[in-house]
Amino acid sequence: MTASASRPDSDSSSHPGGARLLADIGGTNARFALETGPGRFEAIEVLSCHAHDTLGDAIGAYLALPQSAALHGGVRHAAIAIANPVSGDQVRMTNHHWAFSIEALRRECGFDTLVVVNDFSALARSLPHLGEHKRQVGGGAPESDAPLGLLGAGTGLGVSGLVPAGQGWTALRSEGGHVSFSPVNETEVAILQYAWREFEHVSSERLLSGAGVELIYRALAERAGRPGSLAAPEISRRALSGECALCDAVVEAFCGMLGTAAGNLAITLGAQGGVYIGGGIVPRLGERFVASSFRSRFEQKGRFSAYLAQVPTYVITAEYPAFLGVSAILSEKLDAA
Known part of the structure; x- marks a missing residue:
């Protein structure tokens, strides 16, 4: 998705209240854009979370960039999607040190409206x-008119769903990435036993994330009799280049585990509208993901295999898809005011 990409229902008009600030905050990166009109996302920038002491500092740094400042004369309305539960005014990130009051952040930034929602x-x-x-x-x-499932692995494991509600949709505020991991074969049992040495509770996120890829590598390396560690990007690189059989086994284990988690979500939600895979890891795997055990593991549910065989799974290929969703949420907030 490019900076000028539009929603299907976009038009050429500008927002009457001026450009709107949209943000997608993960545990590693903070992505910002200005929506100058319905579906028009401009001045897209990705800032490192670790380079800024607070979210307010990151917002200020983004709005001060020349390409951003040229598009607004003062932002009145903003919406932030963040990788964290959002309940009430206080937000403390799970995978980063930022913590803030939504109302205090609104005042600090001088916004009339600030909406903060879970990123998924x-x-x-x-x-x-x-x-x-x-x-x-x-x-x-x-x-048609069936629930949709969503999960995605990156810094953490995000899980959500979309349920039909009248003429629109209701997004689920789920923290399903923190459910207990369930192995389905001897290799995964060994990985789980290894993970228990480090964590009392091994959630799906502990394995289906960037840090999880590294954990799977350490477990399989020890099982192979050659203990060691590698960073997740290097594991993926070696696997995709075909130069390391162990790294390829790590990627295969990750894809299989993700397939089981996606199948569980499909059954739980009755997601016959499809299950979508987002996050930063899977899109980078390309054809290796398609050729993996993901889909067979998705359908591997005994008596419900035929049911799941009909449910489509999709990899999200848009570069900044969260902007579409957070824009819709902000528009509804402003329309209801």
Whole structure:
């Protein structure tokens, strides 16, 4: 998705209240854009979370950039999707040190409106608007007016869903990445036993994330009799280049585990509209993900295998899909005011 990409329902008008600030905050990167009109995202920038002491500092740094400052004369309305539960005014990130009061941040930045939502709730709201920015990996045609499932691995494991509600949708505020990990074969049992040495509770996120890829590597390396560690990007690089069989086994284990988690989500939600895979890891795997055990593990549910065989799974290929969702949430907030 480019900086000028539009939603299907976009038009050429400008927002009456001026450019709106949109942000997608993860544990590693903070992505910002100015929405100058419906579906027009401009001045997209990615800032390092670790380079700024607070979220307010990061927002100020973004708005002060020449390409941003040229598009606004003062932002009145803003919406932030953040990788964290959002309940009430106080937000403390799980995978980063930022903590803040939503109301205090609104005043600090001088906004009239500030909406803060869970990042995967926002990403879920983007699903009906993805258009061609997705790739189907197995399954049949989606059923209309059926729930959609969403999960994605990056710094953490995000989980959400989209449920039909009247003429619109309701996004689930889920923290499903923290459910207990369940192994399905001897290799995964060994990985879980290794992980228990480090964590009393091994959630799905402990393995289905960047740090999880590294944990899987350490477990399989020890099992192979050659203990060691590697960073996740290097594991992926060696696997995709074909130069390391152990790294390829790590990627295969990760994809299989993700397939099981996606199948669990599909059954739990009745997601016959499809299950979508976001996050930063899977899109980078490309054809290796398509060729992996992901889809067979997705369908591996005994008596419900035929049911899941019909459910489509999609990899989200849009570069900044959360902006679509957080824009829709902000628009609804302002329309209701």
